Amino acid sequence: MRKFNIKGKEPYEVFVGEKIIFEIGELIKQRLNFCCKVVLVCDELVFKIYGDIVKKSLEEAGFLVLIFSLKGEEKSKNFENLTRVYSFLFKNNVKRKDLILALGGGMVGDFAGFCAATYLRGIKFVNIPTTLLAQVDSSIGGKTAVNLKFGKNLVGVIKSPFLVVCDVFFLKTLSFRMFNAGVSEIIKMAAIFSKELFKILVKEKISNVLEDVIAKSIEIKKDVVEKDEFEKNVRMKLNFGHTVGHALEKALNFEIHHGEAVAVGMCFITKQSSKLGITNFKSYLKLKALLEKYSLPVETDVNFNLIFENIMADKKIFGDEINFCVMKKIGEGEIMSLPILKFKDFLKG
Numbered sequence: 001m002r003k004f005n006i007k008g009k010e011p012y013e014v015f016v017g018e019k020i021i022f023e024i025g026e027l028i029k030q031r032l033n034f035c036c037k038v039v040l041v042c043d044e045l046v047f048k049i050y051g052d053i054v055k056k057s058l059e060e061a062g063f064l065v066l067i068f069s070l071k072g073e074e075k076s077k078n079f080e081n082l083t084r085v086y087s088f089l090f091k092n093n094v095k096r097k098d099l100i101l102a103l104g105g106g107m108v109g110d111f112a113g114f115c116a117a118t119y120l121r122g123i124k125f126v127n128i129p130t131t132l133l134a135q136v137d138s139s140i141g142g143k144t145a146v147n148l149k150f151g152k153n154l155v156g157v158i159k160s161p162f163l164v165v166c167d168v169f170f171l172k173t174l175s176f177r178m179f180n181a182g183v184s185e186i187i188k189m190a191a192i193f194s195k196e197l198f199k200i201l202v203k204e205k206i207s208n209v210l211e212d213v214i215a216k217s218i219e220i221k222k223d224v225v226e227k228d229e230f231e232k233n234v235r236m237k238l239n240f241g242h243t244v245g246h247a248l249e250k251a252l253n254f255e256i257h258h259g260e261a262v263a264v265g266m267c268f269i270t271k272q273s274s275k276l277g278i279t280n281f282k283s284y285l286k287l288k289a290l291l292e293k294y295s296l297p298v299e300t301d302v303n304f305n306l307i308f309e310n311i312m313a314d315k316k317i318f319g320d321e322i323n324f325c326v327m328k329k330i331g332e333g334e335i336m337s338l339p340i341l342k343f344k345d346f347l348k349g
């Protein structure tokens, strides 16, 4: 088992390993030094497979476990579910000394984290990400959010968890598609920060080096969020592929996985930046080939105007300008800022 200490406004620990969840109760108790209520906010399908293991471990350690389950899909990150969970917390007399534990993918982590950040102005939050994507990216760095009908993650805060446990045990039951959607975020991290990780992804069969690759991705993300917890500069690079990606997810009514939409977004933006000589063409081809190695989509037939319309609702627009990340070469990302109309021309090539 490996451990990372994430520094920041509220430091926390991240554990990576196999079958850690069997010990989750003791792990939390050792850090709290007391028992309390634990509200498991979980994906209903994940709960069917793993819920009993987590619940049993918590109960054996002396915690009182309450379950709030919901459909583990992006559409669940809405205000209706938020109201439901707040009512559940109130009716069950959940107080500031209690904690919320997310058990599920990125959607559950974002949603449960937002509940924990806002209920009673904030209660403790433990995140147990069960998808590859959530383990390597969304569970680290404290981003929490819910969606508005206008766009994804438009309401949210940065709330550090109390503890994150990335257990590779969960990944065995992920579908091929879900697994690869997670690899997309690892490729993103490699493309903008680590030539070395990119090489590993090209050369190796990922299943042979999975725990190392997860740990490496977390190490990269740790470095980024420690330098820029509140996304004022370098953290913006992690949005590589996300401007087009989020717009595409919305255009397809979230019937595409986040990692797949990001793969299309990375390819789209890099193709354009290579046309302008910002990215060398060979690097674009290498990125495209790596995404294809993991059966990820690299293009879309969704109408450009619809994608652009959705981009207009993006959080990364500051006044009349938009910030976005380009890959200059493998392992090197750069933030660019363009007036909206120039950005439209950039995307249209």
Ligand code: GLY
Residues within 6 Å of the ligand: 137, 138, 140, 141, 143, 235, 238, 239
């Ligand atoms: N997922 C990008 C970030 O955490 O900043």
